[in-house]
Amino acid sequence: MLVDSHCHLDFPDFEGEVDALVERAREAGVGCMVTICTRPRQAGAVIALAERHESVFCAVGLHPHHVAAEGLSEEGDLAGLAEHPKVVALGETGLDYHYDRSPRELQQESFRRHIRAAARADVPFVVHSRNADTDTATILEEEAAGQVPGVMHCFSSGRALADKALELGLYISLSGIVTFRNSEGLRDIAADVPLDRLLVETDAPFLAPVPMRGKRNEPAYVVHTAAVAAGLKGISGEAFAAASTDNFFRLFPKARPCA
Ligand SMILES: [Zn+2]
Ligand SMILES: [Zn+2]
Known part of the structure; x- marks a missing residue:
């Protein structure tokens, strides 16, 4: 069994199609x-989607793109959302200095609040x-060291951020x-991530893997990413699936009902 650790099934791309995708x-x-x-104001709809499907869980958060438009979330409100049995994590949160759709200071404050809320709610x-390696590493170091994973x-990102994340107990998805053909540097870094810290994801509807590149992505396509990851680790597809799925349930224990 494989797991798609990150997708966006509530996006309009998938309207009316979630049953078929699952x-x-x-x-x-x-x-x-x-x-x-x-x-966060869409949390109710996303939780409802997860409730309709045994194999779907969710994470709730404020993407760095939307911090300016939506306003910062309160730490207590985020922690409260994590109480629902289908909510296995808080996020996605973080820093995106590539698009810079929200002021960087606001992205940073939102990122810190999500990590604190996760620690408070005891969820990952x-x-x-994106393009924010140094500041991401600093905030992880300041907020996440010794806290929830x-x-x-x-x-x-670059090797230094991978190393920092691993040092702090985080997983790499x-x-x-x-x-992608031009991702040689990323493959070099990924090959060095310990097998017990690797996850795979689609980020569907975006970023469809080769040989589906350019098409709309969906959770089933994670098999292609997993095949490449297995090759990088020099192990069989079955061995990679077993290890990455174990990792997934260790990181997201609330998702164990679908194990
Ligand atoms: Zn993202
Ligand atoms: Zn995403």
Whole structure:
């Protein structure tokens, strides 16, 4: 069994199609997925989606893109959302200095609040980091050291941030980017991540892996990313699926009902 540790099933791309997506995932051997809410005011809808499907869990948070438009979330409100049995993590949160859609100071404050809320609620947190390696490492070091674990989702950062995240007990989740022809540097870093810290994800509807690159992504396609990751670790697809799925349930214990 494989797991898609990060997708966005509530996005309009999938409207009316979630039942079919979940079924196609199951047929492909993807028995569990975490759909990520990017705006807390949509948490109710995302939780409801997860409640309709045994194999779907969710994370709730405020994406760095939306901090300016939505306003900062209160730590206590975030922690409260994590009490629902289907909410396995807080996030995605973090820093995106590539698009800079929200002022950096606001992104940083939101990131810190999510980590504190996760510690308070005793759930892991999901990190989005793009072109922000140094500040992400600093905030992780200041807020997350010795606290609840987290995951660097859609990892595409540099080696220093990978090392810092691993040192702090975080997991590294690989997306379709690792399958792209020009991702040689990322594959080098991924090959050095210990097998017991690796996850895979689609980030669907985005970033479809080769050979689906350019198409709309969906959870079933995580098999292609997992195949590349297995190759990087020099192990069979079955061995990689077993290890990454174990990692997933260790990081997200609330998702164990679908194990
Ligand atoms: Zn993201
Ligand atoms: Zn995402």
